[in-house]
Amino acid sequence: MKVIETYSSEExxxxxxxxxxxxxxxxxxxxxxxxxxxxxxxxxxxAAGLSIKEHVNSPTFTIIQQYDTGRLPLYxxxxxxxxxxEEMDExxxxxxxxxxxxCIIEWAHLINELIPENAARITIEKNPEKGFDYRKITxx
Ligand code: ADP
Ligand code: MG
Numbered sequence: 001m002k003v004i005e006t007y008s009s010e011e012x013x014x015x016x017x018x019x020x021x022x023x024x025x026x027x028x029x030x031x032x033x034x035x036x037x038x039x040x041x042x043x044x045x046x047a048a049g050l051s052i053k054e055h056v057n058s059p060t061f062t063i064i065q066q067y068d069t070g071r072l073p074l075y076x077x078x079x080x081x082x083x084x085x086e087e088m089d090e091x092x093x094x095x096x097x098x099x100x101x102x103c104i105i106e107w108a109h110l111i112n113e114l115i116p117e118n119a120a121r122i123t124i125e126k127n128p129e130k131g132f133d134y135r136k137i138t139x140x
Contacts, residue, residue, distance in 0.1 A: 004137040012038045012124070013045035015137055020049020025072055025100045030108030030115055033124035038135050039106045040078075042124065046104055047074055058106065063091055066101075073101030080107045088114055
């Protein structure tokens with residue numbers, strides 16, 4: 001387990017970038033934390049670490065967005081609006097989870113039963129006592 005405390009979105013982006021630089025084909029990272037915690041900021045950092053040039057945004061309405069311009073393909077999931085786990089089957093999630101790219105999954109606890117054992121689990125938490133821009137990032 002590793003804990004990273006950040007005090008700005010830039011620092012959270014940098015934490016993601018470090019992960020992206022080290023990422024290997026087949027890696028899966030789950031991201032959990034409240035709305036506005038910084039999951040998408042972190043993901044943008046991961047994309048930068050993979051040298052992805054495209055603009056990365058949360059794929060809330062499409063569940064998955066794929067980026068192919070980097071060192072490895074990035075499969076960015078946001079499953080916040082999923083209402084039935086079968087929607088994951090419909091998008092063919094297994095091809096991504098067990099493929100040769102890097103998966104990052106926002107709100108992963110909502111599809112917990114589908115997350116492979118070997119996934120790296122990341123949580124981002126606020127702490128009002130430590131200020132508005134404070135975040136605690138825990139990597140399990
Ligand atoms: P999520 O995807 O978890 O819903 P976003 O990444 O879209 O959250 O948004 C996080 C928001 O919080 C952004 O507006 C960002 O500027 C702000 N923010 C403030 N401090 C931090 C921090 N330390 N880390 C990440 N984001 C932060
Ligand atoms: Mg988001």
